[in-house]
Amino acid sequence: MTPESPGEPGPAPGLSPDDLLAVLPRLTRLSSAFNKGRLVDRAAKAAGPSLDRPAVGVLVSLLAAGEPLRIGEIADRMQVVGPHVTRQVQILEKRRLVRRIADPLDRRASLIEPTEAGNEAAHRYVTTLLGWFAEVLADWPRQDREDLLRLLARFADDVTARLALPEEEEDAGA
Known part of the structure; x- marks a missing residue:
């Protein structure tokens, strides 16, 4: 089924299926990098x-x-x-x-x-993890870092909230 098929949620207004599809390999690469790098x-x-x-x-x-x-x-x-x-x-x-x-x-x-x-x-764990991310982001302009943190927090909250919905509510809202 394509995102436009009946019964399936479509892309958010302003986003094409190609926009969303372009993000998928990046999410997969990011997940793989965390796992292969054994960061956690x-x-x-x-x-x-x-x-x-x-x-x-x-x-x-x-x-x-x-x-x-x-x-x-x-x-x-x-x-x-x-x-x-x-x-x-x-x-x-x-x-x-x-x-x-x-x-x-x-x-x-x-x-x-x-x-x-x-x-x-717990502090040693957080310091190690956050230190690694800080190194990755060190050369980013301040506004880019702030945007990333704001948008990533929002994305994580929205994904978590959406996954917490019972399937009936999720299907009805789509």
């Missing part, structure tokens, strides 16, 4: 010995939140299911990178907060 793996290694991506994801979610979170909140931020985060939190607790504290609003529930060592690991 290198940053995870910098975070601490034997920390894998999911564990680092929990720590970075807590760092970004700036406050303790429930397991479900961490799962939502990571876009994974709760049991996955529970396993990671248990591993991080054993390594003394996070701890459980009582939720002041509901004593039956607990919140997860990073320890000092957990915060340091």
Whole structure:
């Protein structure tokens, strides 16, 4: 089916199918470059010995939140299911990178907060990752960097929101 076929969403107004098609190979190349360059793996290694991506994801979610979170909140931020985060939190607790504290609003529930060592690991990860991106963008004009950050944030938010819609709503909106 082409983008103009009945039942399929068409391109946004002002965008031709060729415009969108031209972006697809670039997105694929970008994804491949990240994977082949093992950028995330290198940053995870910098975070601490034997920390894998999911564990680092929990720590970075807590760092970004700036406050303790429930397991479900961490799962939502990571876009994974709760049991996955529970396993990671248990591993991080054993390594003394996070701890459980009582939720002041509901004593039956607990919140997860990073320890000092957990915060340091998250900072090392973020510093490594952001440092790499900063090097790539160093020669870009300031306005281009600002435009990229603004548009990339908007694109990521819109894609995430669209993928979160139930299929019926997504089909109806198209």
